[in-house]
Amino acid sequence: MERTYIDLASNPIASPTKIKILEAAIELFSKRGFSGASVRDITNEVGIKESSLYKHFKNKDEILETIFAFFRKEADKILPPMEHLDFIAEKMNLVEFLERGMQNFKRHLDDEINQKIWRIMYIELFRHPMAKDIYRNGIVKRTVDCLEVVFAKMIERGKMVTRDPKRLAIEYQYPLYPIIVEYNLLMSEGKSTEEIDAQVIEHIRYFADQCGVTS
Template identity: 30%
Template sequence: MNTTKERILDVSLELFSQRGYSAVSIRDICKSVGIKESSVYYHFENKQNIFDVLLDRFSEIAKGMMAQLENGLTEGQNSFSDGINTVSNCFFEQYLMNDFCNRVMRIMFIEQFNNENVRKLYQHWLMDEPLNFQSKIFSVLMSIGIIPNCCSEYLAVKYYAPIYFYAQKWLFNGELTEESKEAFRIDAYKHIQMFFGEVGGYNG
């Protein structure tokens, strides 16, 4: 059901992701939704409350995605490469290219320069959590002999840095389109294949 509260959130998400949180006013939101300013305060205390709800929803999705990733390499996979593809698909399709998550990430990227809490959230979900997960995976792969022993933290950065770069190039720079998604997939999966071709254990 597209309630007024949800429409306020949807419109706010769109406007924040285009202009940044700081550049959007309650008046802007109300004009786009087609309601009086007083109507907003029936659902939200203020603009910050709207922003907080969006960030909380994003964090819940991100937590669920990370839980999926934890199981991605071990549940029902026929091979190591199947597991890598499953994990990559989850992270790419359900997170970086998910319409809601992508818009919130855009907002966080803009607002990290103005808001310390947003900066920490951006770093946590776009850098720290992916790197910690990947480091853990590389440690497991080394322990079972799939890849040679090395510094798992270094491998995590070497693996993730190009993916983060391609995400910035294709997914957070301009409108998110099917063409930009496909361009990201091509570059990201090519990198993954080359990366594991170098360290061992991946056949495409």
């Protein structure tokens, strides 16, 4: 899959060597954690001298921050743009909206590089401020905010029960986070996610039965 990595100034990375360093670091950090992989480990993986790495990155921390910058950009693609939410609330029913959202999220998770960075995120979540910010604000808060807006618009259109849309967003989204962790674990072990997929569908249908309004 073709992807565009970005540097810390959000500029596309064109250097093939710099991309190889990033992808080697992603592989190693996802298996050993940031502290368990040295600069030498990364350069050995790429097949370059340590001095060559420092032409592209100041240090190992900058490599990790560049990985997180790329991941923030990828996470932004999961949700629809805010300017599309009115159209979505008008054209889709609740089940269609939730199923489409889960399909987008699965497409994101099924990408091999994204899977590995999710594992790095979990490892670094309680240590690195960028990991905390991406997870707390870029993923959890952004998702709840998006759901809240769509749910409010669907309530206005009589497609959902009249309840606090933020509370509905939290009730829908928060039970999915442990399921997402389990999905990532199964994917990393090369195991079937069929049972997890069924749980997600069941969650969507249950939520829609409780909170949706059929015309």
